[in-house]
Amino acid sequence: MGIKDKLKTGIQRNLNQKYIIRLLDIISKKPALYAYGSTFSSLSDKYLNIFTIESLRNAYSDNNYPIGYGSLFLPYEMFHALGITPFLPEVMAGFTAGLGLATQTLKESSSNWYSQDLCTFHRSASGAVELDIFPKPDFVITTNLACDAAQKSFYIHSVKYNIEKNFYLIDVPYEYSKESISYLTGQIKNICMDISSKSGMKLDTSKFKEVISLSNEFRKWAIKVNNLRKTLTNYPPYYNGLNFILPFHGLAGTREAVILYTQMYKELKKYLDKEEKEKSGKNKSPKRILWLHLKPYYKNEIFDILERENCIIVFEEINYIHWPELDCKRPFESLAKKMLSHFLAGSIDNRIDVILKAARDYKVDGAILFSHWGCRQSNGGARIIKDSLNKLNIPTLVLDGDCVDQNNSSQGQVKTRLQGFVEILNS
Amino acid sequence: MCNNMIQDSKSRNDLDILKNKTNDISAFFENTLSAMDKRPLVGWFCTYTPEELIVAGGFIPVRIFGRKKIIKSESYFPINFCPYIKSSWESLLSDADNFKAVIFTNSCDGMRRFFDTTNKYLKDTPSYLLDVPHLRGAGSIDFFANNIGNMKRFIENLNGKKISRREIENAVSLINRKRKLLKKYSQIFTKLPEFISISSYFKVMELSMISAPEIFTDDLERYLKFIMEAGAENMTKLQPNYKNTPAIMIIGNFITEEKLWGMLSAMNLKLASDDLCISSRYFEKQIELGDDSDFLNLIAERYLNKPQCMRMADLGLKLKEIENNIIKNNIEGVIFISLKFCDTTLYSFPLLKQKLNQLGIPALYLEIEYNNFSEGQLKTRVQAFLEML
Numbered sequence: 001m002g003i004k005d006k007l008k009t010g011i012q013r014n015l016n017q018k019y020i021i022r023l024l025d026i027i028s029k030k031p032a033l034y035a036y037g038s039t040f041s042s043l044s045d046k047y048l049n050i051f052t053i054e055s056l057r058n059a060y061s062d063n064n065y066p067i068g069y070g071s072l073f074l075p076y077e078m079f080h081a082l083g084i085t086p087f088l089p090e091v092m093a094g095f096t097a098g099l100g101l102a103t104q105t106l107k108e109s110s111s112n113w114y115s116q117d118l119c120t121f122h123r124s125a126s127g128a129v130e131l132d133i134f135p136k137p138d139f140v141i142t143t144n145l146a147c148d149a150a151q152k153s154f155y156i157h158s159v160k161y162n163i164e165k166n167f168y169l170i171d172v173p174y175e176y177s178k179e180s181i182s183y184l185t186g187q188i189k190n191i192c193m194d195i196s197s198k199s200g201m202k203l204d205t206s207k208f209k210e211v212i213s214l215s216n217e218f219r220k221w222a223i224k225v226n227n228l229r230k231t232l233t234n235y236p237p238y239y240n241g242l243n244f245i246l247p248f249h250g251l252a253g254t255r256e257a258v259i260l261y262t263q264m265y266k267e268l269k270k271y272l273d274k275e276e277k278e279k280s281g282k283n284k285s286p287k288r289i290l291w292l293h294l295k296p297y298y299k300n301e302i303f304d305i306l307e308r309e310n311c312i313i314v315f316e317e318i319n320y321i322h323w324p325e326l327d328c329k330r331p332f333e334s335l336a337k338k339m340l341s342h343f344l345a346g347s348i349d350n351r352i353d354v355i356l357k358a359a360r361d362y363k364v365d366g367a368i369l370f371s372h373w374g375c376r377q378s379n380g381g382a383r384i385i386k387d388s389l390n391k392l393n394i395p396t397l398v399l400d401g402d403c404v405d406q407n408n409s410s411q412g413q414v415k416t417r418l419q420g421f422v423e424i425l426n427s
Numbered sequence: 428m429c430n431n432m433i434q435d436s437k438s439r440n441d442l443d444i445l446k447n448k449t450n451d452i453s454a455f456f457e458n459t460l461s462a463m464d465k466r467p468l469v470g471w472f473c474t475y476t477p478e479e480l481i482v483a484g485g486f487i488p489v490r491i492f493g494r495k496k497i498i499k500s501e502s503y504f505p506i507n508f509c510p511y512i513k514s515s516w517e518s519l520l521s522d523a524d525n526f527k528a529v530i531f532t533n534s535c536d537g538m539r540r541f542f543d544t545t546n547k548y549l550k551d552t553p554s555y556l557l558d559v560p561h562l563r564g565a566g567s568i569d570f571f572a573n574n575i576g577n578m579k580r581f582i583e584n585l586n587g588k589k590i591s592r593r594e595i596e597n598a599v600s601l602i603n604r605k606r607k608l609l610k611k612y613s614q615i616f617t618k619l620p621e622f623i624s625i626s627s628y629f630k631v632m633e634l635s636m637i638s639a640p641e642i643f644t645d646d647l648e649r650y651l652k653f654i655m656e657a658g659a660e661n662m663t664k665l666q667p668n669y670k671n672t673p674a675i676m677i678i679g680n681f682i683t684e685e686k687l688w689g690m691l692s693a694m695n696l697k698l699a700s701d702d703l704c705i706s707s708r709y710f711e712k713q714i715e716l717g718d719d720s721d722f723l724n725l726i727a728e729r730y731l732n733k734p735q736c737m738r739m740a741d742l743g744l745k746l747k748e749i750e751n752n753i754i755k756n757n758i759e760g761v762i763f764i765s766l767k768f769c770d771t772t773l774y775s776f777p778l779l780k781q782k783l784n785q786l787g788i789p790a791l792y793l794e795i796e797y798n799n800f801s802e803g804q805l806k807t808r809v810q811a812f813l814e815m816l
């Protein structure tokens with residue numbers, strides 16, 4: 001049994017916080033951490049896993065830094081500037097799927113009256129909170145950017161830990177306008193001030209500047225990665241752009257994100273150089289797929305099937321850099337603009353623009369929208385997305401499934417639908 | 428003895444006649460129902476839409492209730508999507524021409540996508556989305572007032588006419604009057620559950636949202652006058668009958684099932700309070716316009732501070748509102764009814780359940796669909812719940 005499998009079965013058998021802390025203690029010690037990292041075949045995955053373990057280690061440790069639960073689409077620069085250790089329950093829900101714990105967490109959420117029709121990222125996270133396997137937060141910060149779920153489930157977490165007074169919602173307006181920027185800037189600023197006064201962690205301008213410039217640095221490398229992928233067809237083994245959700249969001253504004261994206265760029269560049277050299281040797285060019293929304297985080301066959309069928313994911317909308325460079329002199333306003341410019345805020349047109357741009361830039365042959373059960377914001381726009389891509393003659397597959405709950409999608413059906421789609425692409 | 432019995436049955440008979448009369452909503456609201464108002468209609472969906480501005484613009488605000496039978500709508504939205512939205516889309520697909528415009532709010536993810544769908548596939552129907560904040564502080568009120576200002580401009584553009592302050596004042600007092608009368612009606616309804624059926628109550632609520640407000644309020648005023656007189660006279664006779672029925676509160680979202688109301692009307696329960704967007708969340712709280720006040724801010728203030736919908740950020744405050752109502756109305760049981768796939772409502776239940784447990788109030792949890800409503804099953808569950816109480 002490899003180290004990854006050992007970790008998995010260990011947690012499955014001992015699902016409690018004590019065990020998780022012990023495990024993180026052992027694995028986050030330098031030699032063990034790097035040994036663990038080197039079990040990943042690509043450099044990007046290695047850094048991803050090392051930084052994830054370190055981030056979890058911080059969240060689970062008693063290091064006196066306040067812990068902040070944060071929902072996915074927050075500007076995490078504010079956490080890092082305030083010295084708050086972020087913990088992202090939705091991302092962790094993906095882990096519960098990967099570690100084979102989701103059946104337990106989902107069951108727990110059902111017994112706490114969460115309807116089975118709600119998004120499993122939130123249900124699984126809520127189950128984990130109820131089972132006490134997540135660290136106890138000092139602050140709960142959330143936003144309604146993208147969807148309604150986080151503002152509701154996170155409030156329930158704050159009640160569970162009796163910290164409703166430390167619950168903050170960043171309410172993202174519908175439109176990008178002068179008034180919206182000022183409404184949002186005011187909120188971000190007030191929240192930062194409030195947290196700073198409650199936590200005693202000074203809101204240090206120079207720290208904020210440093211975080212903002214690290215965020216810009218990460219942004220620069222992420223754009224370089226995205227540009228390079230416009231022509232790349234050969235990826236490192238097991239590379240999957242949908243795995244980098246934690247660093248892309250939760251580590252924005254840290255040195256780790258900069259390192260990870262620099263390394264990713266270098267690694268992919270090597271593949272690109274090699275590919276260009278061997279160009280003449282390639283016989284059949286693969287079908288280029290644009291991936292929309294997220295993917296299942298439990299063991300599944302989707303990407304193996306696509307590979308076997310000579311399809312590659314050339315881009316995932318979630319990796320699109322939607323925000324302008326942040327301004328060190330106006331940190332709060334910059335973060336407000338970062339949120340407001342997100343393509344999942346407001347009208348579906350914002351998302352369609354990004355999708356159509358990506359479809360052209362990455363010269364895609366087809367798109368797959370993974371229709372995660374319970375995600376109203378995404379699935380509610382599926383018809384419009386499909387029709388818009390069809391206008392560009394890009395076939396789109398709306399693939400029903402569930403990112404977290406293995407029992408809520410049929411592998412057989414997924415396979416049939418994927419194969420049918422590939423046939424259309426090849427016809 | 429015999430005389431007494433005759434007397435008794437005669438008065439019971441009179442009472443039944445009176446009850447039937449009181450529940451003949453079509454008769455009392457004949458003017459409302461037959462009104463031939465020539466003003467164009469503006470459709471709306473969510474109780475955060477300031478109807479006042481629609482009226483001030485010269486239109487009749489009509490809440491879209493949707494068609495129960497969903498056929499075409501199904502291909503636009505996923506299977507697990509709000510049934511209210513699907514049925515409203517069904518009605519827009521067939522009746523959009525009846526409306527001069529349609530006003531949406533960003534009440535939930537579903538509504539945002541519904542607005543997008545209308546924009547894409549019904550391009551000829553002017554539609555507008557009012558951005559309603561999820562927070563209630565001073566910043567939110569200013570921001571909301573600004574958005575209401577934009578909505579006002581949208582309405583002005585519909586017929587190329589500026590809305591004057593006077594027109595807004597008139598519209599505000601008209602809608603205030605409607606809200607005041609509805610509140611009064613609701614109070615009487617909870618006091619005289621034997622007299623006014625649950626079906627009638629919700630029928631009147633529905634009419635209040637789909638009719639020309641001037642005619643409706645006149646009808647409602649007449650109706651209330653009748654009920655108050657008749658009710659006061661018969662109060663003592665009505666009293667003993669409902670004393671032992673459990674006081675229930677219904678909490679939910681856009682519940683408009685006539686069959687459900689009919690079923691509840693026939694059961695032994697007293698609907699003593701509700702938290703629904705077709706009832707109290709619609710009519711509670713007035714707009715207080717001052718002399719030289721900024722009316723947009725005052726409108727914003729009323730809408731953000733009315734009994735809040737589950738979509739708002741502060742679930743704690745919502746629970747407090749519910750708790751107050753439970754205590755004030757001596758509620759003995761809560762029926763929670765949500766339309767399926769309504770995330771904001773469904774997410775409120777875990778905490779609501781905790782709160783009810785603390786208060787020792789039993790709760791019945793129901794999720795329903797528009798066109799897939801199993802009456803028998805529901806009846807058994809409600810009956811079992813009432814028996815338990």
Ligand code: SF4
Pocket residue numbers: 090119120121122146147148149150372374375376377378
């Ligand atoms: S998958 Fe959809 S519903 Fe779930 S958290 Fe993400 S955006 Fe929200």
Ligand code: SF4
Pocket residue numbers: 509510511512534535536537538680681738766768769770771772
């Ligand atoms: S019932 Fe719920 S899901 Fe449907 S429109 Fe209203 S808030 Fe949205």
